[in-house]
Amino acid sequence: MKSLQVSTKVNGDEYEFVCAPDETLLDALRNRLGFTGVKEGCGTGDCGACSVTLNGRLVCSCLVLAAEAEGAEVGTVEGLAEGDHLHVLQQSFIDHAALQCGICTPGILVASKALLEQNPAPTDEEVRYWLAGNLCRCTGYDKIIEAVQDAAAKLRSA
Missing domain, CATH: 1.10.150.120 ([2Fe-2S]-binding domain)
Structure with a gap:
């Protein structure tokens, strides 16, 4: 399987990572970029534990391919707080x-x-x-x- 290079913004910061074509955004966020606030509950889009925003749209990251984040803006729970202040x-x-x-x-x-x-x-x-x-x-x-x-x-x- 050929690897893909992905450039994206997560919570306003630029990131680049390499992933497999079938890797989910959930797995890339957690395992490649360290955003462990994104949780896997079901892996089928039924529970919402992996919810993130992708270009402002609410999505289940377990149902989105990591490659779909190319050039996109991703928002996770880690991006809610502003510095030391909770949202x-x-x-x-x-x-x-x-x-x-x-x-x-x-x-x-x-x-x-x-x-x-x-x-x-x-x-x-x-x-x-x-x-x-x-x-x-x-x-x-x-x-x-x-x-x-x-x-x-x-x-x-x-």
């Missing part, structure tokens, strides 16, 4: 105890940020619909919805 979503998840084991949390945070960028004032139903592709076995969803709504309110008032 308002991250702080809200802590404040509302909307996380436990942490497998689903990075994907839910990335999906929540993508939602709030498109819709800064979502209803509970819209948050539930948007996050339907992210499965959580530990916390249930009420605390997650509360955390997203709290973060949305804080972002609107900022």
Whole structure:
């Protein structure tokens, strides 16, 4: 199998890596570039643990080939915090105890940020619909919805 050279931006920084044509973006992010916040839950696009943004679009990185990141902008959970300051979503998840084991949390945070960028004032139903592709076995969803709504309110008032 021939290797491919990929140049991409992840969280605003330039990266280059070599990958196999059938390597997933999930594997490249975790194993080649060290972005371990991107989690593999199912490998089939059903759980959302590997959610990232690709050119601003929310995707399951287990279903995207690493080569598709060529010339693209990738956003991971590691890109949410600004320096030593947590993103308002991250702080809200802590404040509302909307996380436990942490497998689903990075994907839910990335999906929540993508939602709030498109819709800064979502209803509970819209948050539930948007996050339907992210499965959580530990916390249930009420605390997650509360955390997203709290973060949305804080972002609107900022």
